[in-house]
Amino acid sequence: MPDLIPSDALLATARAEAARGEWGAVCARLEAAPAESLEIALLLAEAYLRTGRLAAAHAVLGSSLVRGAGRANTATHRRALNMRGAAAFELGLLAEAEACFREALSLATPAGDSLTLGRATNNLGMIAHMQGAFDRALALYQLAVPAYQRLGFTAGLAETHHNMALALRELGQLEAADRQERRAIDFARQADSGRLLAIAQVGRAELSLRRGEPRVARAGASLGAEQYAAIPDGVGEADALRLVGAACTVLGETDPAAKALAQALELARTHGSPLIEAEVHEARARLHAAMEQWAEVECEVADARRLYQGLGTPAAEAALEQWYGGVMPERS
Numbered sequence: 001m002p003d004l005i006p007s008d009a010l011l012a013t014a015r016a017e018a019a020r021g022e023w024g025a026v027c028a029r030l031e032a033a034p035a036e037s038l039e040i041a042l043l044l045a046e047a048y049l050r051t052g053r054l055a056a057a058h059a060v061l062g063s064s065l066v067r068g069a070g071r072a073n074t075a076t077h078r079r080a081l082n083m084r085g086a087a088a089f090e091l092g093l094l095a096e097a098e099a100c101f102r103e104a105l106s107l108a109t110p111a112g113d114s115l116t117l118g119r120a121t122n123n124l125g126m127i128a129h130m131q132g133a134f135d136r137a138l139a140l141y142q143l144a145v146p147a148y149q150r151l152g153f154t155a156g157l158a159e160t161h162h163n164m165a166l167a168l169r170e171l172g173q174l175e176a177a178d179r180q181e182r183r184a185i186d187f188a189r190q191a192d193s194g195r196l197l198a199i200a201q202v203g204r205a206e207l208s209l210r211r212g213e214p215r216v217a218r219a220g221a222s223l224g225a226e227q228y229a230a231i232p233d234g235v236g237e238a239d240a241l242r243l244v245g246a247a248c249t250v251l252g253e254t255d256p257a258a259k260a261l262a263q264a265l266e267l268a269r270t271h272g273s274p275l276i277e278a279e280v281h282e283a284r285a286r287l288h289a290a291m292e293q294w295a296e297v298e299c300e301v302a303d304a305r306r307l308y309q310g311l312g313t314p315a316a317e318a319a320l321e322q323w324y325g326g327v328m329p330e331r332s
Contacts, residue, residue, distance in 0.1 A: 021050075045087070054235070102120075165180035201223055204220055205221040221240050
């Protein structure tokens with residue numbers, strides 16, 4: 001039996017808001033509605049994800065919802081599985097996320113579901129990236145592209161090209177990464193997605209910092225933070241503010257750096273993103289090192305190390321330890 005899609009005015013209005021990227025409005029509208037429809041529940045969960053309310057999304061996409069959607073291999077069930085994985089991923093629950101993505105992929109393949117094929121493959125690439133397997137991540141992203149191209153799904157193409165840029169950045173291929181971010185921006189504009197534009201904007205700002213252009217990075221990250229705040233997306237805003245703080249640190253602007261990083265840390269904790277929280281602690285360690293505050297450096301590194309270990313991100317932890325070992329003064 002095909003999925004039953006409710007046609008009431010509430011859902012139609014919320015879908016129109018979602019199509020315009022007005023995820024805050026979707027949250028407000030659907031939170032006040034009775035959760036009598038699976039489609040309403042899934043759209044509310046997606047709105048929570050898009051606005052950085054990770055724990056709320058994970059709760060809505062709980063096991064009872066997935067079981068209820070899973071009486072047959074339907075598009076709704078596959079969507080619920082992939083979204084459950086996305087929520088788990090953002091919360092740092094990588095084993096759960098990978099299991100969800102793999103199951104969604106296994107169901108999508110015989111069903112010829114290109115949308116879920118693209119999403120699940122892209123998401124598995126993100127897990128490979130978190131594990132430091134950047135070449136494997138890049139290969140998975142490249143597999144997701146034709147699935148999205150078949151559908152003309154520009155939002156998915158924007159996200160995947162951005163993810164390709166992240167992998168290329170970690171492989172040291174900065175110019176290739178920038179080309180991918182520019183493609184992501186083009187697709188985000190075609191999709192009319194403010195959130196995807198902010199993602200790519202911050203991605204390019206990170207590349208500017210890597211190329212030794214901290215003023216350009218600060219400007220781009222500040223713009224990204226404003227764009228995320230307007231959605232609102234607290235997790236994205238935290239990441240953008242982390243980059244603002246990192247750029248200010250390089251510029252020697254210690255007070256603005258400390259302020260931006262404090263805001264970033266509060267947002268990351270409030271919205272439950274352990275990865276962003278770890279990266280903010282690492283950025284704060286670098287700020288304290290610039291001010292030769294070594295006791296504070298040790299504390300921030302310890303917090304970042306604990307979070308990276310909990311996430312299972314060995315590449316990030318190894319990079320932190322390499323920097324830490326090279327910056328700390330010799331103890332007499």
